[in-house]
Amino acid sequence: MIRSLDQKLAAIRAKPQSTREFILADAKDADMAFGVRAPGPRSYLSRSGARPAQFSPEVWTREEYGYRNLPEFLDIIREVVAQGQVDIMLMSAYVNEQLTIKEGLFKNSAVTPAARANDTTDVWAVRHGCYTREPAQPFRSANIDHIQCGQIECDRTTDDFPGANLGLYSVTFVNELEQDRQTLLWYKSFREEAERKKFRHFLEVFDPNVPSGVAQEKLGEFINDNIIRTLAGVPESGRPDFLKIVYHGPKAMEEIAQYDPKLVVGILGGSAGTTYDAFKLIHDAQKYGARVGLYGRKINNAEHQLAFIEMLRLITQGKISPEEAVRAYHGVLQAKGIQPHRALEDDLKLTDQTMSYDGSAARRATVEIRNNPIAEKNPRVTWPKRADGKPDFEKMNSTERLAYDQTRLG
Numbered sequence: 001m002i003r004s005l006d007q008k009l010a011a012i013r014a015k016p017q018s019t020r021e022f023i024l025a026d027a028k029d030a031d032m033a034f035g036v037r038a039p040g041p042r043s044y045l046s047r048s049g050a051r052p053a054q055f056s057p058e059v060w061t062r063e064e065y066g067y068r069n070l071p072e073f074l075d076i077i078r079e080v081v082a083q084g085q086v087d088i089m090l091m092s093a094y095v096n097e098q099l100t101i102k103e104g105l106f107k108n109s110a111v112t113p114a115a116r117a118n119d120t121t122d123v124w125a126v127r128h129g130c131y132t133r134e135p136a137q138p139f140r141s142a143n144i145d146h147i148q149c150g151q152i153e154c155d156r157t158t159d160d161f162p163g164a165n166l167g168l169y170s171v172t173f174v175n176e177l178e179q180d181r182q183t184l185l186w187y188k189s190f191r192e193e194a195e196r197k198k199f200r201h202f203l204e205v206f207d208p209n210v211p212s213g214v215a216q217e218k219l220g221e222f223i224n225d226n227i228i229r230t231l232a233g234v235p236e237s238g239r240p241d242f243l244k245i246v247y248h249g250p251k252a253m254e255e256i257a258q259y260d261p262k263l264v265v266g267i268l269g270g271s272a273g274t275t276y277d278a279f280k281l282i283h284d285a286q287k288y289g290a291r292v293g294l295y296g297r298k299i300n301n302a303e304h305q306l307a308f309i310e311m312l313r314l315i316t317q318g319k320i321s322p323e324e325a326v327r328a329y330h331g332v333l334q335a336k337g338i339q340p341h342r343a344l345e346d347d348l349k350l351t352d353q354t355m356s357y358d359g360s361a362a363r364r365a366t367v368e369i370r371n372n373p374i375a376e377k378n379p380r381v382t383w384p385k386r387a388d389g390k391p392d393f394e395k396m397n398s399t400e401r402l403a404y405d406q407t408r409l410g
Contacts, residue, residue, distance in 0.1 A: 005087045005112040005166075009241060009264065012291050016261040022286055022316035023242070023266065025088035026309065027296030028077050029116040029168070031070075032092045032141065033123040039073035040300040041066060046075035074099060076305060081111050083306050085313045090114045090168055090294070093142035101150045101162045115147040117167030117190065117201060120183075122209040135179050135210050136172035138186035144199045159198055167194070168244070170204035173226045175212035184230065195238045202292075203227075203240035204268065217396060220252025228259060242266050242292050247281060250288040257289025266292025272301040275308075275329055275347045279322035283315050303340055307332040323348065 008021040030038035042050075042063075051071035055062050068076075077099060081089055089111050091099065096115040099105040106113045122136035145154045148161040171187055173180050187203075194201055205227055207219055214222045223245060231239055242264035247253060257265050267285040269278060278298040285293065293312065302308035311325040320328065330344045340347065384395035 001108060001110065003087070003112045004110040008087060008291075012264055013262060016291075020316075020318060021291070023087045023264075023292040024085065024309070024312060024316065025090055025114075025266075025292065025294040026077075026080055026086045026299050027090045027269075027294050028073070028080075028095070028300065029090045029092050030296060030300065031095065032116050032119045033125045035126050037067055037127070039068035039070060040297075042068050042072070044076075044303060044305060045072055046079040048075045048079075051075070078105060080305060080309065081105055081109055083309065084110060085306075085309045086111060088112050088114050088166070088294075090116065090296075091164075092116055093146050096147060096164050097150045100164055104162075112166055113164040114166040114168060114202075115142065115164045117142065117144070117147065117169045118186075120170055120172060122172050122206060123170070132209060135174045135176065136183070136206070138183055140186075140190070144193055144197050148197070148199065154197075156197070165198075165200055166241070167199060167201045168204055169201050169240075170206060170244075171230075172206040172209055173212075173223070174208045174210055175214055175222070180226075187230070191234065191238045201240050202242045202244060202266070204244040207246050219246075220248030220255070223248070224252060224256045224259075227256065231263070236262075244268050244292070244294050246270070247285045247290070250284070253285060253288040253290060264291050266290055266294055269293070269295035269298040272297045273351045274342065274349050275302075275326050276322060276349060277351055278308075279311060279315055279325045280350060282312055283322045286316055303333055303338050304329075304336065 005023060008023050011019050011021045012023075030040075032038075042065075045068065050062070051069055053062060053065075053069050055065060074095065077089060077091070077095070080086060087110075089106075091113065093115050096113060100113045118138070118140040120136045120138055121131050121134065124131035143152070144167070145152055146163075147167055148154050148163045148165060150163055154161060169187065169190055171183050173183065190201075193199075205223055207223065208214065212222075227243065227245070243256075244266045245256075245268065247267040253265070253267075256263070267281065267290045269281065278295065282293045282295075293316070295312065299305055299308055307329055311320070311329050314320040315322060315325055326348050327344065330340060330347065333340050384392040386392045
């Protein structure tokens with residue numbers, strides 16, 4: 001079966017400026033970061049319902065435990081794959097083994113299975129841990145053979161493997177010479193192994209997870225330059241299928257998207273915020289050149305994951321605006337009798353969120369959406385200007401830049 005990912009990548013590369021094709025991925029690989037909390041809250045379960053688990057009544061009840069167990073998590077993945085709205089299902093190597101290799105979940109599906117190929121220390125977001133506060137260190141739990149066939153060495157007399165043949169490799173540049181050099185050496189080793197084993201990958205580039213000396217408003221430029229510099233020495237045979245990066249606004253997105261039409265750019269969803277945060281992000285990123293959206297926690301923490309994914313797809317198809325999608329999503333929740341996390345008025349707010357993996361940094365601001373008929377008008381926020389009246393981006397803080405972008409974009 002031809003996967004929707006391959007069809008869309010071909011269409012995007014053929015007509016990058018005119019196609020509306022958009023690749024949507026559900027990142028269900030959080031067990032390589034959060035541990036027990038990775039499956040998410042039990043407020044949403046698949047149609048299969050709860051999976052029995054043994055809990056000692058003198059310690060806690062199943063409801064007090066709060067998180068889905070792995071069987072419940074796998075049921076949701078099965079349901080999302082059956083829905084067919086996403087193009088990629090990203091999993092840990094272990095979950096990939098259970099669903100792709102042993103169960104054959106993707107055998108007759110247009111959805112492409114993928115696995116996280118490395119787990120640098122900035123995703124070690126375990127309870128009571130402090131790993132994410134240190135500069136990210138390269139590390140890999142799984143090897144490519146584990147992902148492709150579930151064992152230390154695959155039979156390479158054939159190119160047909162029962163597991164996933166697509167992996168996510170992540171790097172974090174922190175603006176420190178030796179640290180970033182080691183990061184690149186690890187990536188080089190992975191790329192060369194992947195090319196020999198005909199293993200496809202996409203590249204995730206995180207923002208620095210520690211103070212880097214790069215101003216917040218300059219991070220987009222820092223990341224863009226690192227990406228282009230990193231891939232300049234890599235021929236097509238070893239390059240990633242696409243990128244996964246933080247959305248740093250219209251200018252940074254257009255800059256990297258227009259640089260090389262063959263370089264397909266995608267955005268990561270970041271920590272869970274309002275529903276409008278998620279919908280506005282994918283809309284704006286696509287408008288300015290992104291062709292892939294990879295959402296993890298924003299999907300996994302949604303009140304109804306299938307409805308949330310459907311709204312994301314409708315937005316990328318241009319059939320509904322982010323504001324309309326929030327209202328439609330709340331309509332679905334109401335029809336199903338599901339209590340939303342926030343009232344509609346609060347869910348139609350845009351919050352300035354952290355993009356760190358563990359979500360430890362505080363959100364810095366909350367603003368109302370423009371032309372929101374059910375919310376109060378946003379107090380006017382001005383921004384620094386140069387002597388000629390043009391905006392002074394060097395002096396803008398994040399709130400002022402957000403207000404400027406909203407006003408400019410209307």
